[in-house]
Amino acid sequence: MNLFCNFKYELIADDTRRSALSRFAGCRRAVFNKALELQNDRKAKSEKPISYLEMAHLLMEWKQTEEMAFLKEAPSQALQQTLMDLDRAIKDTFRKKGDPAKKRWPRFKAKDIGDGFRLPQVKPQDIDEPNGRVKLPKLGWLRYRRSRPLAFKCGDGTLIPGKVKQIHITKDCGKWFVTFATEFEIPDPVMKEKDVGIDVGIVHAVTLSNGKTCDLDVKTIKKIEGEIAYLKRRLSLNQSSRKKLAAKGLAEEFDKRKPSRTRRRLKELIQKKYKRIRSI
Structure with a gap:
């Protein structure tokens, strides 16, 4: 059977x-917004979207x-993928009512929100997995924190080992990460006595x-949510x-x-709080 998994590592970059x-992500954002502006003009004139x-x-x-x-x-490649994303997002808005894949009309992308880009064509020689290195266009070799092997554990x-199909570069709370979208061919699993079923519930x-049973640290999560609410009030007052x-x-x-220095600082603190909740 074929299985797709994502492996995310933190990049080590000067x-x-x-x-x-950051400039690459900014170029991607600029292309998306400029193309969306053209599509919005055509939509206002009731014209067919640009392909x-x-x-x-x-x-x-x-x-x-x-x-x-x-x-x-x-x-x-990263800029072309941005146009593909916009084209796909616009097509999803024309789906039939009731279709779960139907989405609203795309909106402009803001700075520091979802910064990153995608590289669809990956050569095997561009990934030095034993040494924790990846080769990116116009940047060369970058190291990443190899916290686990890039392989499926049976x-x-x-x-x-698997085949890397795409590479995603993303930014989160000031840190850059690389994600390898990998395809694996694994044998069909055989039920054993030691296998267990997992149910995600509300009580546990x-x-x-x-x-x-395994429980989340709800007390800490609620505490962080209170801190986020306080920071958001300060952001609104700012x-x-x-x-x-x-x-x-x-x-x-x-x-x-x-944004001012104070506003940027508040937004960074809120992002770090949300990241901590995700980590929990």
Whole structure:
């Protein structure tokens, strides 16, 4: 049987490489927003959306302009995948009512929210798994924290290597991560006496068929949620106070695209709190 698994590791990069990754993510965001702006204009005029192939030709034209020449810094595959994502998102909005895959019209992407990019074509020689290295376009070799082998572990403890189909580079709370989308060919599992069933419930987070239960640290989660609520109130007050000061001419106009140092710090703290809940 074929099985798909994602293996996520933290990248070890210096400030120069981290800046380059941020620029790549920024180029991806700029392409998505510019293409979405064109699609929004056509939607307002009741015209048919632009296809992916047409947008890909426009991308080549954008790179030749002085205004968007910075797109040449990013890998072409990552920018093309962005246009594919937008094309797929728009098609999902036209699905029939009641279809679970139906989605709302895509919205513009904001900075520091979902930053990253995807590389669909991966060569086996670009992954040095024993030494924990991956080769990225226009960056070269980057090390990652090899916390576990890039292989599927069977019930008897044997490791089965797989084939990496895609590489995802993402940013979370100031740290960069690499995710390997891997396909495995494993033998069909055989039921054994030691196998157990897992049920995810409400009273207990996990209940096993042998009677054992596993519970989350709900007390700590509720405590963190209270801290998040407090930080969000401060974030809201930061915006309202900035607007009042701007009305009196004591501060610049509030612009969420250019947040202040205090606002950036509050958003970083909120992201770290959410990450801690996810880790729990």
